[in-house]
Amino acid sequence: MTQSGDTPLKKTPLHALHVELGARMGEFAGYDMPIQYPEGVLAEHNWTRASCGLFDVSHMGPCFLALPEIGGGDAAHAAVSAIIESLVPSDIAGLAPGRNQLSVLLNSEGGILDDLMICRPAAEDRQGMLYVIVNAGTKEQDFALIEQAAAGKASLRRADDRGLLAVQGPKAEAVVDALFPGAAELSFMEHRRIVSEAFGRVVVSRCGYTGEDGYEILVFREHADALARKLLSDDRVKPIGLGARDSLRLEAGLCLYGHDLDAGTTPVEASLTWLVSKSRRARADFPGAERILSQIKDGAPRKRVGIRPLGRAPAREGVEIQTDAGETIGVVTSGGFGPTLNAPMSMGYVAAGHTKPGTPVKLIVRGKPMDAEIAALPFVPHTYKR
Amino acid sequence: MTIWYTEEHEWISVDGDVGVVGITAFAAEKLGDVVFVELPEVGKALKAGADMAVVESVKAASDVYAPVDGEIVEANETLTGAPETVNADPENGAWFVKLKLTNPDQLSTLMDKAAYDAFCESQ
Numbered sequence: 001m002t003q004s005g006d007t008p009l010k011k012t013p014l015h016a017l018h019v020e021l022g023a024r025m026g027e028f029a030g031y032d033m034p035i036q037y038p039e040g041v042l043a044e045h046n047w048t049r050a051s052c053g054l055f056d057v058s059h060m061g062p063c064f065l066a067l068p069e070i071g072g073g074d075a076a077h078a079a080v081s082a083i084i085e086s087l088v089p090s091d092i093a094g095l096a097p098g099r100n101q102l103s104v105l106l107n108s109e110g111g112i113l114d115d116l117m118i119c120r121p122a123a124e125d126r127q128g129m130l131y132v133i134v135n136a137g138t139k140e141q142d143f144a145l146i147e148q149a150a151a152g153k154a155s156l157r158r159a160d161d162r163g164l165l166a167v168q169g170p171k172a173e174a175v176v177d178a179l180f181p182g183a184a185e186l187s188f189m190e191h192r193r194i195v196s197e198a199f200g201r202v203v204v205s206r207c208g209y210t211g212e213d214g215y216e217i218l219v220f221r222e223h224a225d226a227l228a229r230k231l232l233s234d235d236r237v238k239p240i241g242l243g244a245r246d247s248l249r250l251e252a253g254l255c256l257y258g259h260d261l262d263a264g265t266t267p268v269e270a271s272l273t274w275l276v277s278k279s280r281r282a283r284a285d286f287p288g289a290e291r292i293l294s295q296i297k298d299g300a301p302r303k304r305v306g307i308r309p310l311g312r313a314p315a316r317e318g319v320e321i322q323t324d325a326g327e328t329i330g331v332v333t334s335g336g337f338g339p340t341l342n343a344p345m346s347m348g349y350v351a352a353g354h355t356k357p358g359t360p361v362k363l364i365v366r367g368k369p370m371d372a373e374i375a376a377l378p379f380v381p382h383t384y385k386r
Numbered sequence: 387m388t389i390w391y392t393e394e395h396e397w398i399s400v401d402g403d404v405g406v407v408g409i410t411a412f413a414a415e416k417l418g419d420v421v422f423v424e425l426p427e428v429g430k431a432l433k434a435g436a437d438m439a440v441v442e443s444v445k446a447a448s449d450v451y452a453p454v455d456g457e458i459v460e461a462n463e464t465l466t467g468a469p470e471t472v473n474a475d476p477e478n479g480a481w482f483v484k485l486k487l488t489n490p491d492q493l494s495t496l497m498d499k500a501a502y503d504a505f506c507e508s509q
Contacts, residue, residue, distance in 0.1 A: 041444040042419040243418070243445050312422050312466070314442055337421040337444050344422070366424075366440065 012058035013163040013224035021239055028242055029136035031059040036241040044244035045339040048210055049380075052169035053240035054231050057209075061139030062159040062218055065150060067128040076128030077120060083150050084118060084130060089267065089286040091277035092130070098122030100189040100207055103275055104267055105134075105142060110288020110295075111263040112270060113145065114138040115255060119191050119205065131191070131203060133164075133216075135257045163224030168214030168248075170383065171236040176215045179230065180204050183215060188384035198230070199223040209245065211252025211382045250345060251338045253306060253377030259317060260304060260333045260347055268295035269349065271304040271377075302330060303355045306375040307346040307363070313370060314344040315363040321350055322362040322369065329354050332363065340380045350374065390453065390493055391502035397477060398453045398485070400493060405485045409441065409450055412506045414476035418443040420469045425461035425482060432456060432485075434492055439482050441472060454492040456485035 009032040018025065023034035034056065036044065047053055067080050081093040090103040097120055105113040119131040134142040147156045167176050177184035180194045183204050191205035203218040219227050231237050246256070255261045255270065266288065267275050273296060280286055284293055309315050314337050321330040335346035346363070354361065357376045362369035387401045395413035398405040414420070424440040432438055432452035439450040461483050465471055471480040487493075497505060 035445075036418060040419050042421075045444070247444050312469075313424060314422060314447070316447065337442070339444065 010059070012056050013221045014056045014058060014165075014228050017225055017228055018056065018239075023239070023241060026242075029059055031136065033059060034239070034241040036243045037239050039238070041241070041243040041247065042339050044238065044240045045247050047238050048169045048212060048240055048244060048248055049340050050170070052167060052171040052175050052214075052234075052237045053210070053244070054228060054237050055166040055168065055240050055245055056163070056228070057166050057216065058163040058224065059136040060164055061134040061136060061142060062162060062164055063132050063134070063143060063146075064157045064159065065130045065132055065146060065154055066157065067154050070128035071125045072128050073124065074127065080128050080130055080154055083154055084132070084146070085280070085286070086149050087145060087287065088116075088118070089276040089280050089289075089292065090118070091279045092118055092120070094277070094279065095120040097124075097127075098190050098192060100191055100205060102189075104261075104272065105145060106267075106287040106292075107263055108287050110266045110291040112257075112261045112265050112267065113263055114142050115257055115261060116142070117205075117207065122192055126193070131218075137258055159218065161221050162218050163221055163227075165217045165219065165224065165228060165231070166208055166210075166214065167217065167231060167237070168208045168210040168212045168240075170213065172212070172214040173385070175231065175234050175236055176204065176217070178234075179227075180217075186215075188213070188386045199227045202227075206385065209252075209254055210248035211254070211378055211380055212248075213383050213385050247336055247339060250334055250336060250347065251340055251378065251380040252382060253347070253379060255304075255347075256334055265349075266292050266295060266300065268292055268300045269302055269304065299352055302349045302351050304333075304347065304349055305355050306357075306377040306379060307332065307335075307348055307361065307372050308375040308379075309344045309346065309363060310371040310373065312344060313365055315346045315365050315370065315372065319346070319348075320364040321348055321372075322364060323354065324360055324362060326362070326369075329361070338379055345375075345379045346372075347377070388493075389499060390496035391499070391505075392451070392453045392496055393505065394451050396450060396453050398493075398496070400487070400490075403487050403490065404459065405454070405456065405487055406481045407438070407450075407453060407483050407485055408481040409472065409476055410502070410506075411476045412509075414473050414480075417441060417448060417472075418445060420472040423465040423469045423472065423482070425463070425465065426458050428458050428461060430458045431488070432458070434489070441469075450482060452485065453496060454485070454487060455489040456487045458483050459486045460484040
């Protein structure tokens, strides 16, 4: 199997397991990934919401940004934070030990180069290091950007020797805590380094991309397959492909980089203003600060919103959004059918003045205007353990 | 009654000058869980290969094409309310439309069951 340019597709540490489980495989971000397993997208989606789903997210870009010497307490954390803060608008220096922060890498115009997770280690002797996870499709450029910012001060170590497994759903806490005692004590957006006899040293992080409670587990490559099989031996756990991952994240109102976010879009336009920390606003010291702060003050020309078609037809990426009067006001960036919502759902950008939930709009699907309305996000409430 | 198949995975079951059209089990399996079907209006005249209906799974939208020239005489409105029928019973209950054939000679360009099965094997 090849992609354009005949570069062979990359394989995650769970590739053989996916094939063995009968997954339908497809290309995603240069990797040969499971799109769905034999039960299909609807069943996988519903199982995740009702019980617990296992997702292979090893294609993503976990890495460690570390000072030459770690263990210097708050001063070391401040020093390593200063490096990443030159690229993002969030307060990383102020992050409590063991906490995670969602953020965005910005270009000089305040456009979003990627969304990422930045985690401060819990242990006193690990300060001066950050655990960072970027998206699969953008990881080469992200790593280059972070390395450039770190030059001479810190080094970036890619975690290519690891697998990354997401365990999501209402049963995830019981499932993961049974293998990694202490996992249940984490709250949403907290992580711990746990040493396990069976699976070596792992990083267990309470977060995810489904709107459900759950975890992402970073595990050494040589233990990834055994960990996945151990998780799947639990009757509460089933494997979930990228198809259901997409419908789950869209119901949860979460963005997919390259679709709902791109380099021409600011965090304010993306309705991610909460990622721009108060202290950073005051200092105005992040890329594109002038534009972003002026949008916070005066409003952005367009905003990311949820949209609910009133009929049954899904409105997918690229569908034009119009007012009732036929004026074009925006475009759909993600759309499909929400199995839990039992209805079609879309996300997209509309011009200022049309963003209020309940505002009637038309979606132009296959040349025909369909009735829809602006809707609050998420479509399905989050169930995070805070 | 004879059933013919297209390379786009439609079937057409012909009795007299009316053909019943649907998508094959192979296509339904490939699409995955169907969540929406859009059907053409009765009376619409279509050329072979023209867009006839739309079938959407959770993941993607796919066009269903007219296998031969014809005029829509009936659409299976039960699919609108129960699109999952396309997965459950693709080659019988989940027929999409009945088509009055206006150029029946075109049927000879389509595949019979044996040829279609061989075609799917090669996909």
